[in-house]
């Protein structure tokens with residue numbers, strides 16, 4: 109392993125690819141023994157700093173169509189928070205269920221789970237049958253692993269009953285020095301970005317792209333109004349940029365002045381600070397505070413001159429009823445999550461009488477993820493990385509995301525010796541630096 113770390117310090121992809129594959133590597137893991145010990149304890153008492161461990165694990169064998177990546181950087185997604193809390197489903201359950209399917213899948217069913225659904229890095233080795241990538245290529249990852257052994261997924265891999273989210277429903281994710289990934293998850297690393305910036309794109313950007321831009325989501329058009337909850341968070345900040353880049357009008361909802369300022373820096377003029385304006389959509393008895401629902405709708409109308417055609421939903425229980433009410437007649441609420449709770453209450457009259465649509469959206473397929481990555485490669489969409497941690501501090505980084513005390517995306521340096529490495533296209537970076545820097549430093553700066 110020391111050979112690989114030494115090569116990574118040179119930041120030279122060919123030196124990295126020339127290394128022997130080490131027998132083991134360091135990785136951020138959760139442990140099956142912790143899951144058992146915490147069973148029955150209230151979820152609020154669980155702490156990712158205690159449940160995420162950084163330890164040496166053996167390097168898995170390469171199978172057909174797979175690739176080993178020397179991971180330079182990764183990032184924290186909310187699914188890492190779920191994995192660390194063993195909620196709503198302990199991810200060992202996925203590893204166990206999938207492990208029964210084949211000897212190849214059984215390699216993932218272990219008493220530790222290497223987390224992480226994003227990475228940037230260098231192809232270290234390719235398995236049999238890999239044609240499109242070779243050792244030394246600089247890559248980022250798309251998190252969806254299709255299976256495609258049944259007809260289901262051949263129109264859209266999200267319909268594939270065998271699809272898995274890498275690093276959440278599979279082992280050997282990106283929060284590690286080495287990751288095991290399928291070749292058809294790889295995409296070119298944007299050459300003007302650092303490793304940690306490039307690793308902050310995948311899950312959040314491709315999810316926002318499918319929700320907003322793809323025909324599987326809202327198929328956004330120029331001039332449409334788009335209400336974006338959590339517009340300075342991971343998914344929300346990319347949705348804001350995608351709306352602006354596509355000629356739409358984002359209406360950003362955030363919970364602090366600092367986050368409101370980040371939205372304005374991205375070019376969004378219409379921002380609602382739900383904390384400062386004291387929007388509370390539910391009372392202590394869990395009943396809707398309809399006065400605040402109406403006040404919120406009027407606030408949007410005053411600000412934007414009309415109702416939103418699209419709502420980017422992910423907070424879930426706290427906001428879903430409001431989203432259904434405020435979206436325009438014939439408009440779409442596109443939901444990818446339920447951070448505040450899965451059981452949603454909404455007034456169905458708003459939906460049926462005004463022919464609104466609720467659209468479920470999950471991650472993205474490879475071609476959507478690739479299209480989103482191309483926007484970054486071209487310099488139209490920018491990373492929203494606010495802060496980076498070392499691999500040893502993944503627990504702390506995950507706690508920050510889980511407690512909503514971060515901005516944009518939180519990065520993790522894996523083999524990258526320090527922040528700022530990996531930039532190849534300095535000319536494009538210099539042209540786009542102002543936008544790339546908007547989030548950086550907003551939570552205490554880089555390592």
Ligand code: NAP
Nearest residue numbers: 186315338341342343362363422423426444445447470471
């Ligand atoms: P994030 O960076 O933590 O951002 C979430 C944002 O939600 C926060 O910035 C916060 O913004 C807002 N929020 C939190 N509680 C809220 C509330 N009660 N009311 C209104 N807004 C609230 O997380 P993310 O990476 O964007 O992910 C968001 C959710 O989407 C997570 O649940 C994640 O698991 C899910 N997700 C799903 C997929 C998928 O494919 N299905 C993919 C990626 C993410 P303010 O406090 O500033 O308002």
